[in-house]
Amino acid sequence: MPTILIIEQILNGLQFGIMLFLMAAGLTLIFGVMGLINLAHGSLYMIGAFAAATVAGLTGSFVLALIAAMAAAAIAGVLVEMLVIRRLYSTNHLDQVLATFALILIFSEGTRLIFGSFPLFLNIPDYFSGPVTLLGGIEYPLYRLVLIFVGLAVAGALGLLINGTRIGIQIRAGKNDREMIAALGVDISKLYTLVFALGAALAGLSGALVGAIQSVQVGMGEPVLILAFVVIVIGGIGSIKGALIGALLVGLTDTLGGVFLPEIFKLFMEPNAAQTSGSALASMAIYILMGFVLIWRPTGLFGTRL
Amino acid sequence: MIRERNLNALVLILLFTVPIWAFFNDQPFTITLATRAVIFALAAVGLNICLGLGGLVSFGHAVFFGIGGYAMGILAHHAQTYTPLMEAPFLIEGTKSMPVIWLVAMITSAFAALFIGMLSLRTAGVYFIMITLAFGQMLYFFSISWTSYGGEDGLSIYVRNEFPGINTLVPVNFFIICFVILCLVVALNAFIKKSPFGLALNSARQVPQRVLTVGLNPTHLKLVAFVISGVITGLAGALFADLNRFVSPTMFSWQTSGEIMIFIILGGVARLCGPIIGAVTFVMLEHFLGGISDFWHIYLGILLLVIVLFAPGGLVGLITGRGISHD
Numbered sequence: 001m002p003t004i005l006i007i008e009q010i011l012n013g014l015q016f017g018i019m020l021f022l023m024a025a026g027l028t029l030i031f032g033v034m035g036l037i038n039l040a041h042g043s044l045y046m047i048g049a050f051a052a053a054t055v056a057g058l059t060g061s062f063v064l065a066l067i068a069a070m071a072a073a074a075i076a077g078v079l080v081e082m083l084v085i086r087r088l089y090s091t092n093h094l095d096q097v098l099a100t101f102a103l104i105l106i107f108s109e110g111t112r113l114i115f116g117s118f119p120l121f122l123n124i125p126d127y128f129s130g131p132v133t134l135l136g137g138i139e140y141p142l143y144r145l146v147l148i149f150v151g152l153a154v155a156g157a158l159g160l161l162i163n164g165t166r167i168g169i170q171i172r173a174g175k176n177d178r179e180m181i182a183a184l185g186v187d188i189s190k191l192y193t194l195v196f197a198l199g200a201a202l203a204g205l206s207g208a209l210v211g212a213i214q215s216v217q218v219g220m221g222e223p224v225l226i227l228a229f230v231v232i233v234i235g236g237i238g239s240i241k242g243a244l245i246g247a248l249l250v251g252l253t254d255t256l257g258g259v260f261l262p263e264i265f266k267l268f269m270e271p272n273a274a275q276t277s278g279s280a281l282a283s284m285a286i287y288i289l290m291g292f293v294l295i296w297r298p299t300g301l302f303g304t305r306l
Numbered sequence: 307m308i309r310e311r312n313l314n315a316l317v318l319i320l321l322f323t324v325p326i327w328a329f330f331n332d333q334p335f336t337i338t339l340a341t342r343a344v345i346f347a348l349a350a351v352g353l354n355i356c357l358g359l360g361g362l363v364s365f366g367h368a369v370f371f372g373i374g375g376y377a378m379g380i381l382a383h384h385a386q387t388y389t390p391l392m393e394a395p396f397l398i399e400g401t402k403s404m405p406v407i408w409l410v411a412m413i414t415s416a417f418a419a420l421f422i423g424m425l426s427l428r429t430a431g432v433y434f435i436m437i438t439l440a441f442g443q444m445l446y447f448f449s450i451s452w453t454s455y456g457g458e459d460g461l462s463i464y465v466r467n468e469f470p471g472i473n474t475l476v477p478v479n480f481f482i483i484c485f486v487i488l489c490l491v492v493a494l495n496a497f498i499k500k501s502p503f504g505l506a507l508n509s510a511r512q513v514p515q516r517v518l519t520v521g522l523n524p525t526h527l528k529l530v531a532f533v534i535s536g537v538i539t540g541l542a543g544a545l546f547a548d549l550n551r552f553v554s555p556t557m558f559s560w561q562t563s564g565e566i567m568i569f570i571i572l573g574g575v576a577r578l579c580g581p582i583i584g585a586v587t588f589v590m591l592e593h594f595l596g597g598i599s600d601f602w603h604i605y606l607g608i609l610l611l612v613i614v615l616f617a618p619g620g621l622v623g624l625i626t627g628r629g630i631s632h633d
Contacts, residue, residue, distance in 0.1 A: 098567065106607035287441070299429075
């Protein structure tokens with residue numbers, strides 16, 4: 001197995017993982033602070049991608065498209081939070097799952113109603129397209145590299161926000177004891193709306209960024225949503241650090257498993273059977289990983305409370 | 307306001323008479339719709355045992371639905387191609403006999419539920435929801451890549467399986483088989499609810515410590531509930547595959563798990579006939595709204611949202627005027 005291929009696949013895994021992190025960070029914040037399971041997070045991802053594709057189609061500017069994606073997802077997030085989610089904080093998880101499942105149906109079909117069933121296309125801007133040569137002569141698509149850097153930058157900014165600012169302190173306090181910070185004069189419902197908007201904007205951003213390498217279509221959010229759930233469960237719900245590590249683990253396991261498991265199986269099986277069983281195992285790999293993590297640590301790697 | 311007991315009777319009578327009426331008026335499609343509703347109801351009654359009584363929010367019951375479906379698909383596939391399922395160490399042939407298929411579906415589901423339950427019950431709350439979801443996804447992807455049984459395309463069975471003494475090719479006969487099973491399972495559910503096991507399970511959901519202090523293990527109670535629930539949903543899966551004469555990985559998908567949960571919420575959690583009312587309503591909505599608009603999921607979504615937000619007891623709670631049955 002050539003080293004170039006291995007490095008390429010590791011980069012692919014990192015890129016996938018870091019995009020998952022953008023989704024998972026919002027989910028884990030929303031769960032950590034408000035105790036809410038938000039299945040509709042995938043819809044916000046989709047809204048971001050559609051907004052970006054529309055704005056890019058109208059203006060031709062990729063940066064404007066990204067801003068539009070974050071704005072549209074944040075606005076949708078705030079609306080949903082104020083109209084629906086707000087009523088769900090005090091209910092049990094079952095109601096939350098159902099209500100946000102209902103939101104998925106509404107958002108998906110609504111988008112289909114407006115944009116039709118055909119996928120839209122969002123092009124990688126010219127200045128990011130084409131390959132770039134890395135150390136050791138590896139050719140790698142520049143855009144994917146940009147994704148990794150953007151993701152890392154967002155992760156860093158989020159870390160600063162949570163650990164170094166007043167709002168971050170309030171968010172962390174809200175996670176630990178919501179009555180106490182309400183008693184200290186923090187407007188808890190404003191804080192909740194803010195956290196929800198932040199999570200939504202991150203989902204929208206990742207939808208737009210990934211939308212440029214995949215097609216923008218209805219239902220694009222749900223597979224990512226499930227993966228993001230796997231990520232936050234592995235990392236421990238509520239922990240941003242856990243989400244980052246979980247996301248990278250999931251991204252790398254999925255990407256490397258898909259490439260290398262069939263190869264490894266070929267060492268002791270006939271090629272055809274190895275291909276089949278290798279890719280079967282690879283597609284289950286992250287769920288197996290999650291199962292093992294939960295059996296080992298029932299609250300995830302960095303989770304604290306059950 | 308109608309008493310819940312009367313409502314239950316009314317629902318079962320209506321669910322039985324409408325297809326019989328359809329049979330005499332030569333409306334086979336109505337019979338198929340009713341059979342679909344009955345099978346969905348069966349799956350949801352199964353889930354309601356662990357969700358309603360045990361408080362275990364399983365987001366992975368599609369696992370058992372799919373296992374039941376594939377048990378039927380695989381056995382019938384081998385029977386229709388005249389190939390043995392297994393030659394060594396001993397010969398296993400495929401079969402077209404419904405009772406045998408049901409038995410296989412139920413036993414396989416029981417083992418799957420025991421395995422999944424033992425691992426998942428180490429966690430609780432959201433983690434339980436997520437780990438059951440993960441098992442569902444695992445089997446979903448496995449079934450997609452399992453090419454010897456159709457992979458992504460699924461398996462088609464050309465002729466419906468046989469039940470001794472009954473011609474299952476007549477739609478109304480198959481409906482009656484499914485309906486009788488549903489009634490038996492509902493009766494079993496009512497029995498469990500009142501039995502010492504059901505009472506213990508109920509308190510294990512509310513205050514596990516109390517159950518511990520009287521010397522019972524709440525986790526074991528929940529595990530048993532999970533297995534019973536999985537077995538019933540597995541049986542529903544086998545019937546569903548027989549109704550469509552087709553199995554595909556969709557039966558394992560997380561949307562299937564979500565839909566089974568929707569039936570319960572729509573009808574009313576922990577109600578005896580809640581899942582039945584939910585499943586019938588869902589199938590009717592699917593049929594009528596689907597006929598009006600391609601975008602009927604929007605209306606379904608809005609309806610669900612309204613029910614979750616404003617009628618926490620589901621339709622049964624709304625009709626009987628009693629908000630929720632417990633908690």
